[in-house]
Amino acid sequence: MLKTSKGSAVLTLPSDTEILIQREFDAPRHLVYKAWTTPELVKRWWHANRGTVTSADIDLRVGGKWRWVMMTDRGFEVAFHGEYKEIVPDERLVYTEVYEGAPLAEDGEEAALNTLTLVEKNGRTLSTTLTQTRTKAVRDMIINSGMEGGMQDAMDLLEQVAVSLA
């Protein structure tokens, strides 16, 4: 099992179109699930210390939509939305995710499929988030969307990647 200490999330790129993030929490899984599925709670962790979560809409049913918005300290808005595809309370969430700032957002190729899996052991929870995209460009773009430090660098890199794939 992974550690629960600060900064202990482990990111790997299992393939050109996947991102995997694992982290252990010292809490039972129903609380981790609650943190992911309750708007007031999402507002308290999703900010990543980079701004304020201004909106966390969650319609938690299969086919239901979600949309989370953050106003960053640098003054720009970052928004994601998607649809819940599979819901197993306290255990598993499968949902699509679209980054609204994405340059590819027009053609429908941009939606990533996220699978959150929570496994509890001795009161602790191993959280696994697998992001699957249709193309490497989208995977790379998602990684870019998380950029705060050096946004310009990120955009330059994104451009390079996009150009190299054209």
Added chain:
Amino acid sequence: MARAATTADAFNAVAEPRRREILDLLAGAERPVNDLVSMLGVSQPQVSKHLRVLREVGLVEVRDQGRQRMYRLNGQPLKPIHDWVKNYERTWNERFDAMGDLLDELKREEQGNAEDE
């Protein structure tokens, strides 16, 4: 779709699975082409083609040793990729750290409620 002729950056160079395999092999040791050919099980022209791309972006360096050309990894061009991924990881670490604090609070609340009952 026309394939871009240019392979001018490390991102593109490592996008090809075979080239990542080559980098993994060279990370372990400096090797001649023939080693790579037998380890990868692909033709020598294929391996040479990938090595050329890797050399162009500086990921692989070559030197002559007798009649053999020895290839070795130069990790420096991978740094932007590493930094780029690390930045994303950092964002999620900040998120999950905040979630960890929140969970501690929720746990205390639950325990408090249980004691009240």
